[in-house]
Amino acid sequence: MSRPLDLHPDRLLPSDTGIRAIARELYASVAGLPIVSPHGHTDPSWFAKNQPFGNATELLLRPDHYLFRMLYSQGVNLADLGIGHHKATYDPRKAWRILAENWHLYRGTPSRMWSDWVFSEVFGFTQMLGADTADLYYDTITEALATDAFRPRALFERYNIEVIATTESPLDTLEHHAAIQADNASGAWGGKVVTAYRPDPVVDPEFEGFRDNLKRFSEITGEDCLTWQGYLAAHRQRRAFFAQHGATSTDHGHPTAQTANLSAAQAEALFDKVAKGSFTAAEAELFRAQMLTEMAGMSLEDGLVMQIHPGSFRNHNEALFAALGRDKGADIPMRTDYVNALKPLLDKYGNEANLSIILFTLDESVYARELAPLAGHYPCLKLGPAWWFHDSPEGMRRFRHATTETAGFYNTVGFNDDTRAFLSIPARHDVARRIDCGFLAQMVAEHRMADWEAAEVAQDLTYNLVKKAYKL
């Protein structure tokens, strides 16, 4: 059976003839704009060293928890996919065949769309992935990756990336960013790759190795990070260091959005417990809460934009976490409160127009109820795009439908790809552009906005808002 791989030019645009015509025109006006990627998880060493990527499985399947979680849910053994320590013993080609044989599982998912774009646009396939094309795919991709045209920097340029942000821990040396900066300065390469400050390993008392991390934090900064003042000074120092390496933002991945507004004495006493490793779960939560407020205060000082990504129950699958570690597709969203949780921080800094906090959520029920009203009032708050499980056509539609009427477009910040799947980055931005243009086209077709206004908004959502919000 012939199963052509066909990227239709109208894909994801609304099917209604009237709306689609408007959407096509809007999309055409933004499709070619450069990619600004203000938040994600690509590896800076790729761009620093510019070594070829490995084989198809190593690049496209093993690191992609969207792909392997679906296979796992249907009974596939993660060892056969080389996940975690199984990398040492698995057969990449066999793993790829498992993916290919199960390709129907991804029907209707964004992974399918992103992947099909990569297969078609990057590697030129014209037949769909499947059991019969598994080896053809594996070989073609693996061979291509060995060529210069598929090295990280070449793809960066081919992808028309204006700037990309990675995410590092305060304990990171940023050596790869320094190397890239050196190449930028010497003219060896022009690609702009910036870091972002993600302090969870030294902020969350329940993070694996937290106390060791504090010691390392001390070593790196020369501050005594087992004292509250030294700890805060170390953050200030590393934030400045990150800013020198291009960072314009921080990022905070907490279980909840809880913030706190403790007195200095209370905060210090709490830190002492935490630093000693002798604390309750409630104290850990309170410390994370207080640190969001501390970080907001530092952002007001140094201008770094603050991102909050709350509401994921990390490592929900106990046995899997014990066997294979974090980021194995077992993070599950939770119901998340913002209206009460953010109040302590907002009581302190909410009216600062020079502070910028970008809120994300995995709980869509808060879009219209909490997030849009909060962002539509507080000067310091903006709404990040639909995130993770909701970074999808339906998720993006729900985001715009639920937030626009209260927060408008101008309290949002454009698109984040938030991915380590470098090859699919253009596909992800393309999905956002198509969905936003479809939404705007509906507004025009329902005579809720003039066509020229929609065209302005399309430019803003694709390019202007993200640059402004992230100071890029």
Next chain:
Amino acid sequence: MSRPLDLHPDRLLPSDTGIRAIARELYASVAGLPIVSPHGHTDPSWFAKNQPFGNATELLLRPDHYLFRMLYSQGVNLADLGIGHHKATYDPRKAWRILAENWHLYRGTPSRMWSDWVFSEVFGFTQMLGADTADLYYDTITEALATDAFRPRALFERYNIEVIATTESPLDTLEHHAAIQADNASGAWGGKVVTAYRPDPVVDPEFEGFRDNLKRFSEITGEDCLTWQGYLAAHRQRRAFFAQHGATSTDHGHPTAQTANLSAAQAEALFDKVAKGSFTAAEAELFRAQMLTEMAGMSLEDGLVMQIHPGSFRNHNEALFAALGRDKGADIPMRTDYVNALKPLLDKYGNEANLSIILFTLDESVYARELAPLAGHYPCLKLGPAWWFHDSPEGMRRFRHATTETAGFYNTVGFNDDTRAFLSIPARHDVARRIDCGFLAQMVAEHRMADWEAAEVAQDLTYNLVKKAYKL
């Protein structure tokens, strides 16, 4: 650049050609029906005194927290808009210019649609508001407002308002309603303006000035409102007084939907604490809860329809509340439970077919899960329309899509504009009519309802249900 202001006759109707044709016909059948406005916040003195409205800013911007909250969220200083005590010192024309220069912020919001209707239909503008037309707008509107055709009573008639309800505290003298009634009786003016009983200031122990309010409540009624029996008697007396001034409903704006079913002795003991001003937050909540049940009992006696508007975290922005007071755009919705919260009241009165309680929500997740099942069972419950942040095209669509299959149309009560923005009242009702007709047209187009049935329902949703539900 020419930016025409264009109210398209098909605006807000579905863009699908087949559905739109049906929707047009339905809409045409209800577009001209009189406005019945059963719940809102217009000022009765406008209609009693019939004085000209002030300038454009005073009428359209300063009182509209939808408009100024958006500006505030983008860093505009509320002092420059004359909010609160800044009224004494601000420049209305400059404030208007700020609005005009930021008009793009409202793209996609209901405020934009309501305002454009006012600009086009009431004042005849043909160019969109913007920096270039700011002064033209300001001058044209301000001049028009000085003419007789734009006085409150003239607009009331031009707007084809059959009846409008305002909302007053039990401490209000209702002098303006009395004056209007006198004019009605003498034939000086025929406009029907009724009040509604909103007892929050004497029901919520955490309301500003609660104990002073109880004293004033005693003075007005001659009852001893520091005793439970006197307090209840005062309510009964004022409810009757309100009914004499046209009230057919009460309204209750509580933080939650919690109700209680205390014994008389427990209620009296709780009231004693509350009246002495010595109570915990939990006791305040319990008292409000008990008072909803007490009010339901009185409604069963006197026939006033009961409205419950729960779930707003009032005055979330502490500093702003301290500086400028309530209703400054800083009320944020919260997650709200109904299924447990209403049970005590429903245990007592739920099966009374002669009692009518209209439920509202700011938490859309309860539409299909709790409210439609409750209203689709209990004889005393009806569903109010999409409220506040959800009083919008998308919000109304979500309301109908989520509630109709379980509660049907006939456990809903038509539209409430719930506004103090008098000039936009027809625009708001028009939005509801268009959205409802679009929803019905989709039902017809999908062959889920006959066209003649949809026409009947359109009449009911626009006119019959609201008159029946509110006994107007």
Next chain:
Amino acid sequence: MSRPLDLHPDRLLPSDTGIRAIARELYASVAGLPIVSPHGHTDPSWFAKNQPFGNATELLLRPDHYLFRMLYSQGVNLADLGIGHHKATYDPRKAWRILAENWHLYRGTPSRMWSDWVFSEVFGFTQMLGADTADLYYDTITEALATDAFRPRALFERYNIEVIATTESPLDTLEHHAAIQADNASGAWGGKVVTAYRPDPVVDPEFEGFRDNLKRFSEITGEDCLTWQGYLAAHRQRRAFFAQHGATSTDHGHPTAQTANLSAAQAEALFDKVAKGSFTAAEAELFRAQMLTEMAGMSLEDGLVMQIHPGSFRNHNEALFAALGRDKGADIPMRTDYVNALKPLLDKYGNEANLSIILFTLDESVYARELAPLAGHYPCLKLGPAWWFHDSPEGMRRFRHATTETAGFYNTVGFNDDTRAFLSIPARHDVARRIDCGFLAQMVAEHRMADWEAAEVAQDLTYNLVKKAYKL
């Protein structure tokens, strides 16, 4: 006025011309597939005894809480409908007239669609139900039911039912299933009717008559069900007995989805309290929680598929429950957590690919947030279809839109009618087929899936997935 009853061939298909054409083709390919009904509440004695159904009201109105709850919500007296013990004294014809006169209340509800299908397709009516046709309907239906063509087995065959599951308590003798099996074996009748194991009466300490149920459980099994080991052995025995009568699944209707993972000693101690009838509400909840985990363990042993139906506040209307008993239309959904609640069970059994647990919900806010991520990861979890209040066109659309992008289609299990309303079963399956085909058609029209893929998925959603998931 003539009010034709008209089942349009395109009903429920999307109205957009482009999508509808695709949807029609997909629907045509599955419309005639046999009905596989893996979960429901029909009475096995119907199929065992094959006696004629009674009159129109007895068959279609009295047992249908969807129908009578709507009438009750609008003030109709349940005594007039013969509900509960009022059966002894009511007039079925008058009850039918009440339904007919209020037929407009059901506009936009699934009950209206299901009923219209029964009226048109089963009884051949060409005029809509209403006051004028009430008697015609009553007489025609009642007369038809007396004929052989309308006996249960005849309808079973006419409906093209391949297999239907009923739901019984462990205390049930399954005599009707045995009788049907005997007729199957003798060739007297070929219809396949299987049972399902629903142990709530002996699992929920708060179930009416729980302790008496335990005694009966002992009598039936010969185990001492007042001891923990005897109680567990009795479950194992009855599960095997049910499996002999065709059961391939168990079903659990708990207030929450809470599970527990107690030690054997803790579980035994808890059971002792429960068995003695001396327990707190929290202990009852913990016992139910532990029993879900116990049942999962037994499912791993005996292969019965486990269904969990949580989140209904049963018998919310206290007075009605006291007067008329359970299942009187007063069950109201509650907010329901899964991500924390299921963790204890998943910690123990989550990674078992040979265990199959099908999750249902009445809280749609968990579709995208919790259920799709859980089912898209854990090998043992699958998603049941939109349930109860959400078993409706809009509810099914929301289900697919919210779950597909994360869980895909292949972690779902096809459609359940979950009904005791036997006559409408084909209508219910037909609604699901139409809605699924409409959803798939939109995916094709937006170029998110190839047409041949959509055709495969349509077959899977209608027929293959349910047979596989329920091992039927």
